[in-house]
Amino acid sequence: MKVRLDFVPPSDPDIAKLHIYESVAEEGPYNEIEVVTVIGTYPNYITRYTTNLATAVDRWFAIAWETDQGIIGDMSAGLQGGTRTLVHEVFSRLMQRDATLNEAIAVQATEFVIAEYMKVLDPYDLTRESVTWRQLEGLTLMALARSSIQTFLMEGASGESYTAGLVSQKSDSSTKASLDNLIDYLTKEANRLLGIGNAWVFVLPDIDPTGLGGVSSISWDHSRLALTVNYE
């Protein structure tokens, strides 16, 4: 039975093999069904593979990467056949928007954004179906903004200009300013789509929890994640 597996490529330069495991249930046990050696080379490892050795499409699958020293890394979380992780979906959309991004940094930004926004410990626990299309676009823009910060830092840290032989590169202030504006725009748009970063003020009826006087209002500024209680 053919099953296509999509995954995020590893960031290690010495990967030699891909192990594929299959299980009847999510919690296991997982049995190895295939070892793939044609996986591309760093930093262009394969991001999908179709195994012909699956027992059924709806089984649970997991992968692990092996280094050229024979060390097999941790097995990934199990994923049911025919589904994609949210990390992979956002990462794919991210690279379509800016193919020049460093893949390792893009994966890290994607993992962070999903874990932070979706409030999960392991971002790989979520599938594409876990979010709405609006959230998917918001997560993509947020990951793009965070990945672009690295470019911004690199431009700033590597000096104003240099000349090496016939190559001369200059990073002027307008280039950095436009990148700064772009990151700012991406962040605002992502926040808008994800519904975060807005100031919320709740006005409550007078209450008197201490018996010493009323609390007339409680303001909750979500953007600063601070709770302000005003006593009168």
Place this chain on the structure above:
Amino acid sequence: MSNVPRFLKRLEVSGSVAEYHREAGTVPCPCRTALGYRNLRWHKENPAQPMCNEQGYVTVATTATTVRAFVQPVQAGAVRRLTTEYIMQLFGEVEADDHLGIFPLSWNNVVLNFYEWSQSGEDYIAYDGRRYVVVSANKIPDPADGMPHHWEVGLRLVKTERPTG
């Protein structure tokens, strides 16, 4: 801090697509003469035998990869502004289809080496549908750390076709 990442990013955005192709022979062709020259007459007399490459090898280890590079005709304005000495050092006497190439040190995990480039045609750079041999190569250091930064190579058009069996 090295300037190479900035250079590579610019290449990814603005560089032209070129093919880097090098062959290292391992099994000599039976056609080779005692002096090591390739003998096309032998191939005409033995048409069933596989055609060897320009250096007279039937089995070769090939390194072929698509890279991004800056390639300019030698008549282009940017190249014409270079000093005559530098142009002479790259090409000797300039020919009509000569190009100047600026290449990365490696691309997609493949290390590029332009030294000891064969002039027979089995080593070549394919750009815009035409093949070029490297007639000179300089590895330029990075002023930030003194480590290699990029290649500057003189490219000359190959006017013959590749041998086919």
